[in-house]
Amino acid sequence: MGNLRRARELFDAATVADKKHIAAWHGWAVLELKQGNIKKARNLLGKGLKFCGGNEYVYQTLALLEAKAKRYERARYLFKQATRCNRKSCASWLAWAQLEAQLExxxxxxxxxxxxxxxxxxxRFAWHVWGVFEANLGNIDQGRKLLTIGHMVNPRDPVLLQSxxxxxxxxxxxxxxRVLFRRASQLDPRHQPVWIAWGWMEWKEGNISTARELYQKALSINSTTESAARCLQAWGVLEQRAGNLSAARRLFRSSLNINSQSYITWMTWANLEEDQGNSIRAEEIRNLYFQQRTEVVDDESWIMGFLDVIDPAIDSIKRLLNLDQNSYYKVKESTSNTTAGDDVEGSTEESASPSSANVNDNNIDTGSGFDLDDFIRIMLSLDPSKLEVQLTTSLKDPPKIARTTNGVWRPATKTSRTSTTL
Known part of the structure; x- marks a missing residue:
């Protein structure tokens, strides 16, 4: 876990030496967030804004906290501030998009x-998340197209092929x-989710032995990760359906040893016992889940403290923030202060409102004037009419050579594990 006390001392020393060291304020806040110290993290982020002015990373982190706490109007305001600090911040636009997708x-x-x-x-994250979003809404062709574009510009990424x-x-x-899963596994043999997804498909196809082999392959990579916990849970379901109840119980227990907070695993195990007529045991398992569950309690009292530490030089922010009886931020901007560049942001925020008529709009034409085909033709030199052919060709070609961190050329099948986090 590392020396948390020493890390805090170093962050403190860095901010004392230079109050405008925004990376130190933000890094310290992230450290506290990982430890569940939400109020402390908010205070540090607020000080970062006070001493350093607007910063996309600080605003983005605060926005994510607000979204998690279901204070959506505040989250939107903070995402908007993040994108104003840096309109080229893909991460801020993407995080904001995911919030709106979550709210439908x-x-x-x-x-x-x-x-x-x-x-x-x-x-790759932008194309991947957008593609999955469209596919989940039933826009299969659009989702496939977006993921294919992502693959064309990131040919060594296994996650896009997995999806x-x-x-x-x-x-x-x-x-x-199978062709897509196989190529993804060749690109990064240590990417566990590919093996798990492939195993799940083989199980659904009735190829039980193959599914077990693929699950075993995933666990052989690392048996202590969150992916391993999901693999064990999926394997447990397979054994349950196959009638191997003792094996299923062992797999569920092993999964919970890695991630004791998994509601799905606890309830799946409880349902197994219920189906076997063990109602008392099923209730014990449900009670165990609620007894060991841990939650981070968010504190509303940070709000006034956050406003108090904002630098007077950016008082305009205070005028934009107004706490109503429900403690929601309301953005108040006069038309005289709106620039041409802000018109797009304003229309986006308006359409993002939960009361907007655009809620649940499944028309892929947003009316923004953005032409996807023209964009990839000009910016990525891709022919929209040949994406399917290019994908088929890329799958037939041998895996490309990838450069490792030490500068030595090695086959792409030996690259390090690719992160799947947005």
């Missing part, structure tokens, strides 16, 4: 996804999905 403000989410890919045309494989299995054929 589909048109607003699409507008923000458009801004994310415009900010960073080759960003394409799942889409093809659900909407096309298992054989094509």
């Amino acid at each position: 403000n589909n048109r607003a989410a699409r507008q923000l996804f458009e801004k994310a890919v415009q900010a960073s045309p080759k960003n 394409l494989g799942l889409i093809e299995y659900k909407n096309s054929s298992a054989n094509l999905a």
Whole structure:
């Protein structure tokens, strides 16, 4: 876990030596967040704004905290501030888009996804999250297209191929999905989610032995990760359906030894016992979940403290923040202060409102004037009419060579694990 006390001492020393060291304020806040110290983290982020002025990373982190606490108007305001600090911040646009997607403000989410890919045309996370978003809404062709674009500009990323494989299995054929999973596993053999997804598909296809082998492969990579916990849970379900109840129980228990907070695993195990007529044992398992569950309690009292530490030089922020009886931020901007560049942001924020008529809009045309085909043709030199052909060709080619961190050329199958986090 490291020496937390020493880390705090160093962050404190850095901020004392230079109060405008924004990276120190933000890094210290992130450290406290990881320890569950929400109020302390907010205070540090507020001081970062006070001494350093507006910063996209600080605003973005505060926005994510507000979104997690379901204070959505505040989150929107803070995301807007983050994108004003840096309009090329793909991460801020993407995080904001995911918030709107979560709230089913589909048109607003699409507008923000458009801004994310415009900010960073080759960003694999932007293409991936947007593609999955469309596929989940039933826009399969659009989702497939977006993921394919992401793969074309990130040919060594296994996550994009993994998602394409799942889409093809659900909407096309298992054989094509296998090709995609196999290529993804060749690109990064240590990427556990690919093996798990592939194993799940084989189980659904009735290939139990193959599924077990793929799950075992995933666990052989690392048996202590969150992915390993999900793999054990999925394998437990397989054994439960196959009638191997003792094995299923062992797998569920092993999964919970890694992640004791998994509601799905606890309830799946409880349902197994219920199905076997062990009602008392099922109730014991449910009670165990609630007894060991831990939650971080957020504190509303940070609000006034946050406003108090904002630098007087940016008093305009205070005028934009107004706490009503429900403790929600309301953004008040006069039209005289709105620039041409802000018009787009204003329309996006308006469409993002939960009361907007755009909620649940499933029309992929956002009305923003963004032309995806023209964009990839100009910015990425891709022919929209040949994406499917290019994908097929890339899957037939041998895996490309990737450069490792030590500068030695090695086959792509030996690269380090690719992160899947947005």
